[in-house]
Structures are given as C-alpha cells and as structure tokens.
Amino acid sequence: MSVFLYATNQAIPLTVFIFALLTFSFSFLVIQFRVEKFIYKRINQIYKDLTLLESVSFRKDSITTDMATLTKQIDKFAKNKKLEIETLKVREEYRKEFMGNISHELKTPLFTVQGYLETLLDGAIDDKNVAEKYLNRANKGVERLIYIVKDLDMITKLEVGDLSLDITTFDIVQLIQSVFELLEMKAAKKKITLTFDMEYNNPILVKGDEERIQQVLTNLIVNSIKYGQEKGTTEISIERLIKNKVIVRVTDNGEGIEKQHIPRLFERFYRVDKSGSRKEGGSGLGLAIVKHIIEAHDEKIYVESEYNIGSEFSFTLEKAE
Known part of the structure; x- marks a missing residue:
C-alpha cells in the first residue's frame, strides 16, 4: 500500500x-x-x-x-519618391519661369500694338502722317508676335516628331557663305567681320536638311553679332572628324557667358541678361530651336565660353560618302 x-x-x-x-x-x-x-x-x-x-x-x-528585406524595399521606395519629388519641384520652377518669360515676350508687342491702335482710335487716324507711322509700328508688333508663335510651333513639332526633315546631300561651305551674305548688312552695323578660319577651296559634302541647317547657322551667327563686340569677329571653321563626321564651329570674341548660365542656354526664353531688356530683339527661342534641329538629325551641339573673352558653339553633321 x-x-x-x-x-x-x-x-x-x-x-x-x-x-x-x-x-x-x-x-x-x-x-x-x-x-x-x-x-x-x-x-x-x-x-x-x-x-x-x-x-x-x-x-x-x-x-x-522578413523585416530586413521589407525595410530595404521601403527605403528604396522612399529614396525614389524623394528623387521624383525633387525633380517635380525643379520642373515646377522651370514651368513658372517659362510661363513668366512667355507672358513677358507676348505682352510687350501686344501692349505696343494696343497702344498705337488706341491712339489712332482716339483721333490720330485723321492725321495721315501720324496714322501711317503708327500703323507701321503696330504692324511690326504683330510681325513680332507671329515670329514668336511660329518659333514656338516649330519647337513643339520638333519635340513631338511632327516636323519631318528633308535629308539631302549639300555643300556646307557654300551654305555658310550664303548665310554670311544674308547677314552681311547686320554685321556691318556693328563692324563685325564674318569669316572662315581658312580658305575652303573644295566642297565639303554633308547629309542633312539644308533649310534647317541654314536656320541653325543663321541663329548662331545672329547671336554672335548681337552679343559680339564692335569691330569684332565671328569665325566659322569646319573640322573633319574621324569616321563619318564633321564639326562646324561658330566662334566669336564677344561678351562671353558666365559658367552658371551655360547649362540653361538652350531653354526656351532663357536669357542671360535678367534685366528684361529686349533691345536686341529676337524671340528668345533661337538657341532652343538650334538644339532641337540638331538633335532631330541625331547629332550633338556643344558650347564653350569664357566671360569677357568670347564663345564657341559647335555642332556635328554626317559626312556624305
């Protein structure tokens, strides 16, 4: 028991x-x-x-x-979103600046035209001499508006690929010479010499849209004249690169550009001079158009500049066989 x-x-x-x-x-x-x-x-x-x-x-x-894996994924997600937000902020600043610029560019000729027309309506139209002078000035304001709108339309078409290029073979030396002749009087007003860096006795054949490349050359040379010093020089050189490329350089001894402005030179309406002065004219779209035309050719454009010394804009083209 x-x-x-x-x-x-x-x-x-x-x-x-x-x-x-x-x-x-x-x-x-x-x-x-x-x-x-x-x-x-x-x-x-x-x-x-x-x-x-x-x-x-x-x-x-x-x-x-797994918390470590999840933490890494969320951290990566947060970093990507932070980058996107910062990019959107920058774009928003550019958008605001662009809207301000385009508003300024458009309202200046609009107010000019409006002022002359209102003066004519108030009785100045009865004076033949005054009426003719004011109508001519109003017409110039309208022409400036049309010029800006056409340039904007061209950039938009280039960006979305709606502007087709007519690719042909042409002599770039002859084309540059024709642009010199077109701008000869404009350059003469500031006693600026338009010249080649050397004699090009033989044609240099390239492929591209001749009319568009002429516009590129015109815009670049006009800029060099606008901001060039009196009795200065605008020089163009054509250098044969390796393989199938040439590079065209437009060099001047004008004002030059400060380094902080160079990255934004090809933006629409971006101006180095923030004073708002429009004494030099133009639509403010010239360099933006140049960039888009060259990129539409699948080529590159470059800029080098030193303040108070001068600037050099250059772009590549495909050589013809």
Whole structure:
C-alpha cells in the first residue's frame, strides 16, 4: 500500500509537468500563429498601400515578412519618391519661369500694338502722317508676335516628331557663305567681320536638311553679332572628324557667358541678361530651336565660353560618302 502511494505521489508531479509542457507548447503555437497572422496582415496592408503608389516596383515581388528585406524595399521606395519629388519641384520652377518669360515676350508687342491702335482710335487716324507711322509700328508688333508663335510651333513639332526633315546631300561651305551674305548688312552695323578660319577651296559634302541647317547657322551667327563686340569677329571653321563626321564651329570674341548660365542656354526664353531688356530683339527661342534641329538629325551641339573673352558653339553633321 505504501509503495503504491509513493508511486502515485511521484507520478502526480510528472503528470503536472507534462500537462504544463503541453499547455505551454499549445499556447506558444497559438500565440505564434496569431502574431504571425497579425504581422502578415499589417505587412500585406503596407504592400497594398505601396502598390497604390508604385505599381511597378512591388507588383512583381512576393510578400515577405522578413523585416530586413521589407525595410530595404521601403527605403528604396522612399529614396525614389524623394528623387521624383525633387525633380517635380525643379520642373515646377522651370514651368513658372517659362510661363513668366512667355507672358513677358507676348505682352510687350501686344501692349505696343494696343497702344498705337488706341491712339489712332482716339483721333490720330485723321492725321495721315501720324496714322501711317503708327500703323507701321503696330504692324511690326504683330510681325513680332507671329515670329514668336511660329518659333514656338516649330519647337513643339520638333519635340513631338511632327516636323519631318528633308535629308539631302549639300555643300556646307557654300551654305555658310550664303548665310554670311544674308547677314552681311547686320554685321556691318556693328563692324563685325564674318569669316572662315581658312580658305575652303573644295566642297565639303554633308547629309542633312539644308533649310534647317541654314536656320541653325543663321541663329548662331545672329547671336554672335548681337552679343559680339564692335569691330569684332565671328569665325566659322569646319573640322573633319574621324569616321563619318564633321564639326562646324561658330566662334566669336564677344561678351562671353558666365559658367552658371551655360547649362540653361538652350531653354526656351532663357536669357542671360535678367534685366528684361529686349533691345536686341529676337524671340528668345533661337538657341532652343538650334538644339532641337540638331538633335532631330541625331547629332550633338556643344558650347564653350569664357566671360569677357568670347564663345564657341559647335555642332556635328554626317559626312556624305
């Protein structure tokens, strides 16, 4: 009897231990399941939220409960979004500046035309001499508006690829000479010499849209005349590069451009002179058009400049066989 009671007393703690162990194991498994389910549910919600914002990065990835992996993905996502936000801020600043510039460019001739027409309507039209003078000035204002709108239309077509190029083979030397002749009188007003760097006795044949390349050369040379010093020089050189390329350089000894302005020279309406002066005329779109025409030819344009020394604009063209 005593032996039985002793065995029973020894069995009770063992039973309690086994019961406690089973209870602990069951509770641990239940808690672990519930915690994992809770964590999965929260992480799944994070993925859903991220998917709404960025469908590309997370759509293909399977959901993971590994916190290190998830942290890396979210960190990468946050960095990408920060970069996008900064880019959008920069674009917004450019947009505001562009809208301000285009507003200024358009309102100046508009107000000029309006002023002359209002003066004529107030009675000046009865004076033949005054009427003719004011109508001519109003007409110049309208011509300037048309010039700006045409340039904007051209840039838009170049950007979206709607402006087709008529690619032919032509002599770039002859084309430059014809541009010199067209701008000879304009250069003479500032006593600026238009010249080649050397005599080109033989034709240099290139491929491109001759009319558009003429516009590129005209815009670059007109700029060099506008901002060139009196009795200065605008020089053009044609250098044969390796393989099938030539590079045309337009160099002047004018005002030059400060370094901080160079990255933005080819933006629409961007002007180095922030004073608002428009004494030199132009649409403010010349260099933007140059850039788009050259890029439409799948070529490159470059600029080098030193303030108070001069500038050099250059672009490449494909040589004809």
